[in-house]
Amino acid sequence: MQLEFRRPSPELAPAFKTFLNAFGPGDQDMWSKDSVFGLARTNLPAYIEFLQGAAEGRGLPAGWVPSDTYWAFAGDEMAGEVHVRHFVRGTLWRIGGHVGYAVQPRFRGQGVATAMLLHACERLRELGEVDALITCWDENAASARVIEKCGGARLPDTSEDGRKARRYLIPLV
Numbered sequence: 001m002q003l004e005f006r007r008p009s010p011e012l013a014p015a016f017k018t019f020l021n022a023f024g025p026g027d028q029d030m031w032s033k034d035s036v037f038g039l040a041r042t043n044l045p046a047y048i049e050f051l052q053g054a055a056e057g058r059g060l061p062a063g064w065v066p067s068d069t070y071w072a073f074a075g076d077e078m079a080g081e082v083h084v085r086h087f088v089r090g091t092l093w094r095i096g097g098h099v100g101y102a103v104q105p106r107f108r109g110q111g112v113a114t115a116m117l118l119h120a121c122e123r124l125r126e127l128g129e130v131d132a133l134i135t136c137w138d139e140n141a142a143s144a145r146v147i148e149k150c151g152g153a154r155l156p157d158t159s160e161d162g163r164k165a166r167r168y169l170i171p172l173v
C-alpha cells in the first residue's frame, strides 16, 4: 500500500476524526482518557497542539521525552498514527521504548504498521540513535510480528502489573 507520512496539523483534523471513530470499544487504541492522548477524543485542537509541541520538547508532562508524530495516509484516508520518541529514558527502557503505533482496524494486515515502524527507524537514524528499542505486550502477536519483520532482536522481557512485555532492539547503523 502506498502511504504518505504527514505531520499532525489542524487541516488534517477531519481525517483524524474519521480515523479515531473507526476504533470500536473492543479495538485496542492509544487514545485512552487517562493519558494526555485522551485529548484526541475530548479536545482535538489541543491534541494537535500537544503533538506539535512535543516534537519540539514543549509542554511535555513530567518524565516524557520529545517525540515526533506521523499520520500515515492512504490517499485521503488516515490509516495509522506513529509516535517516535527522540530517546529512551527512565521507565521507557522497560516499557514503551522509542516507538508507539496504532492502525485503523480495516487497514490492518496490509503492512501499514511495518511501513510506519520502518519510517520511525529512519527518523531515529536521522536523530543519531544507533538502536531502536521497541516493546509490546507479550500477547500482542501482531505487533511482535511487525517488530520481528523490521529486524528486531529480542532482549530480556520485562513486566508490569503481572503483564509480560517483550522488548526488541532494531539496529539502526
Ligand SMILES: CC(C)(COP(=O)(O)OP(=O)(O)OC[C@H]1O[C@@H](n2cnc3c(N)ncnc32)[C@H](O)[C@@H]1OP(=O)(O)O)[C@@H](O)C(=O)NCCC(=O)NCCS
Pocket: 027, 028, 029, 030, 100, 101, 102, 103, 104, 107, 108, 109, 110, 111, 112, 113, 114, 115, 135, 136, 137, 140, 141, 142, 143, 145, 146
Ligand atoms: C499491532 C498493529 C499496529 C499491527 O498493524 P498492521 O498494520 O496490521 O501490521 P502489518 O500489516 O504491518 O503486520 C502485521 C503482521 O502480524 C501478523 N498477524 C496479525 N495478527 C496476528 C496474530 N494474531 N498472530 C500472529 N501474527 C499476526 C500479520 O499476518 C502480519 O504479518 P505478515 O506480514 O508476516 O503476514 C495493529 O493490529 C494495531 O493497531 N493494534 C492496536 C494497537 C497496538 O496494539 N499497537 C501496538 C502497541 S505495541
